[in-house]
Amino acid sequence: VSPEHLAGHALDLADELSAADLDHLDGCAHCRDELHALREVADLGRQPGTSRVPLAPPSDIWTRITTELAADSPATTPSDVPSAGPSAGSSAGTASPSTGPAPAPSPTSTPVPRHAAGAVPDAAASGDSRADGPDGRPADLRGYRARRSPRRLALLAAAVGLVVGVAGTLGVARALRPAPSVPNAGPPVEVLARTTLTALPGQTGTGSAELLRTSTATELRVRVDVAQNANRYHELWLINTDGKRMYSLGTLPASGSADYPLPPALAEQLQGYTIVDVSIEPYDGNSEHSHHSLVRGTLP
Amino acid sequence: VHPALAPRVLSAEIQQLPHPRGTILRLAFWEGHTYSQIAERLDLPLGTVKSHARRALLHLRGRLEEVTSWPT
Numbered sequence: 001v002s003p004e005h006l007a008g009h010a011l012d013l014a015d016e017l018s019a020a021d022l023d024h025l026d027g028c029a030h031c032r033d034e035l036h037a038l039r040e041v042a043d044l045g046r047q048p049g050t051s052r053v054p055l056a057p058p059s060d061i062w063t064r065i066t067t068e069l070a071a072d073s074p075a076t077t078p079s080d081v082p083s084a085g086p087s088a089g090s091s092a093g094t095a096s097p098s099t100g101p102a103p104a105p106s107p108t109s110t111p112v113p114r115h116a117a118g119a120v121p122d123a124a125a126s127g128d129s130r131a132d133g134p135d136g137r138p139a140d141l142r143g144y145r146a147r148r149s150p151r152r153l154a155l156l157a158a159a160v161g162l163v164v165g166v167a168g169t170l171g172v173a174r175a176l177r178p179a180p181s182v183p184n185a186g187p188p189v190e191v192l193a194r195t196t197l198t199a200l201p202g203q204t205g206t207g208s209a210e211l212l213r214t215s216t217a218t219e220l221r222v223r224v225d226v227a228q229n230a231n232r233y234h235e236l237w238l239i240n241t242d243g244k245r246m247y248s249l250g251t252l253p254a255s256g257s258a259d260y261p262l263p264p265a266l267a268e269q270l271q272g273y274t275i276v277d278v279s280i281e282p283y284d285g286n287s288e289h290s291h292h293s294l295v296r297g298t299l300p
Numbered sequence: 301v302h303p304a305l306a307p308r309v310l311s312a313e314i315q316q317l318p319h320p321r322g323t324i325l326r327l328a329f330w331e332g333h334t335y336s337q338i339a340e341r342l343d344l345p346l347g348t349v350k351s352h353a354r355r356a357l358l359h360l361r362g363r364l365e366e367v368t369s370w371p372t
Contacts (some may be wrong), residue, residue: 007357010357011325042329300326
């Protein structure tokens with residue numbers, strides 16, 4: 001079976017396979033696999049869930065994030081700092097509400113965080129047997145480290161962990177606090193659909209179009225980059241997918257950027273007028289489309 | 301990646317497909333066009349449309365596999 005036939009059948013079930021093709025499929029695992037793979041994607045593509053509208057996150061996403069963070073943040077207010085013991089060092093960066101009062105640090109019983117112990121692996125073995133020199137300085141470095149380092153390191157690690165954890169959490173909380181107001185801050189503009197405008201064969205140019213709903217109107221916001229021509233101008237069209245009907249939304253300024261209000265009848269439903277088209281028009285006084293399009297895109 | 305995201309990934313991918321592949325898939329998926337309608341509208345031979353559709357579908361499948369193999 002030709003790969004095109006398989007793809008045809010996968011995408012368009014009306015595009016039936018011949019009896020001979022079906023026979024072949026029965027005996028050919030390779031073709032069966034390909035058909036299966038194509039079918040899977042095609043079925044998924046046809047699902048209503050495969051929406052045509054670009055993916056806007058749910059509007060309450062920031063509220064949910066900040067609510068979740070707010071639930072955690074009281075555990076790391078500065079008043080809690082003194083109660084966090086050495087174990088806080090192992091949970092740097094996270095709020096740690098379960099951290100209890102610090103165990104009294106004693107040379108024999110202080111729990112040593114793993115990474116502190118790891119830094120001085122010989123600490124326990126070397127014990128406390130070495131005496132300081134007469135000037136109070138350690139008899140040798142090894143002994144010094146053995147006696148003092150685990151505890152100091154543990155406390156240091158705890159302190160660093162706390163600072164990082166508290167600062168991090170406070171910083172994140174602070175950064176997020178104004179966020180809930182952001183979605184309401186701008187003018188209420190809803191993007192209903194968008195598309196990129198691409199050059200038609202043999203033409204050059206790029207652009208984008210967004211279908212926007214403001215509180216007062218439905219507008220098409222267009223950004224187009226096409227070559228300028230002193231003897232021509234550009235015009236923006238909404239062409240029906242039936243390929244027969246179209247509306248002119250107006251001329252395109254040389255900047256290539258403009259917002260066009262839609263005719264009221266299309267404001268609610270595009271009714272098939274989904275092809276955004278930029279034409280180049282001669283100054284001939286003829287209001288019809290020149291049949292010379294430069295870039296085009298289809299609103300989903 | 302959660303399976304529920306697959307359709308969204310797919311729709312994003314479909315929208316990014318260049319012409320004519322993207323157009324072909326959009327017409328087929330979202331406008332319910334048959335191949336012959338698509339071929340007529342785009343003024344392309346039927347075989348060319350199908351060949352584009354096949355490549356587009358395989359591309360999408362590859363992208364879906366990439367995405368679904370990400371750890372969640």
